[in-house]
Amino acid sequence: MRGTLIFxxxxxxxxxxxxxxxxxxxxxxxxKTELGVNYRSATGSVLRLLLSDANLGSEVSMGEITFPxxxxxxxxxxxxxxxxYVLSGTLEHSxxxxxxxxxxxxxxxxxxxxxxxxxxxxxxxxxxxxxxxGEEANKIVARWKKEP
Numbered sequence: 001m002r003g004t005l006i007f008x009x010x011x012x013x014x015x016x017x018x019x020x021x022x023x024x025x026x027x028x029x030x031x032k033t034e035l036g037v038n039y040r041s042a043t044g045s046v047l048r049l050l051l052s053d054a055n056l057g058s059e060v061s062m063g064e065i066t067f068p069x070x071x072x073x074x075x076x077x078x079x080x081x082x083x084x085y086v087l088s089g090t091l092e093h094s095x096x097x098x099x100x101x102x103x104x105x106x107x108x109x110x111x112x113x114x115x116x117x118x119x120x121x122x123x124x125x126x127x128x129x130x131x132x133x134g135e136e137a138n139k140i141v142a143r144w145k146k147e148p
Contacts, residue, residue, distance in 0.1 A: 039144035061134035080136035089125030
C-alpha cells in the first residue's frame with residue numbers, strides 16, 4: 001500500500017510539473033565553461049578562463065582578459081562581485097560614473113547592482129579578473145564567441 005501511495009504521488013507530481021508553464025519552470029542551466037579556451041566579446045576583448053566550474057566549482061571563477069587598444073565595454077552590470085587586477089597597460093575603470101585610472105599592480109572592483117564601464121587607451125590592458133560567485137563567468141562566455 002505504501003509503495004502504491006508513493007508511486008501515485010510521483011505520477012501526480014510529474015503531471016503537475018508537465019502542466020506548469022515554461023516561464024514558471026527553472027531556467028535552463030548555462031553551459032559549463034572551458035579552460036584554456038579564448039572567448040571574444042563583440043568589442044574585441046578576449047577572456048581566457050583559469051578557474052571556473054570546470055575545475056573549481058561555482059563559488060569563484062578567474063580569468064585573464066585582454067582589452068584591445070582604444071576599447072570601450074559600454075555601461076554594463078554584473079550579477080556578482082568583480083575584482084580586476086591590472087597586469088599591464090592602463091584601464092579606465094568607471095563605477096556608477098566615478099572613474100579611476102588603473103595601471104599595472106592596481107586593483108578595482110565592482111559589486112551588484114553597480115554600473116561599470118571599462119575603457120583603454122592606445123596600449124590596451126591585460127587584467128586578471130575574479131568573479132564571486134563564479135557563475136558570472138558562464139553568463140559572460142554565453143554571450144561571447146568561443147575561438148577555435
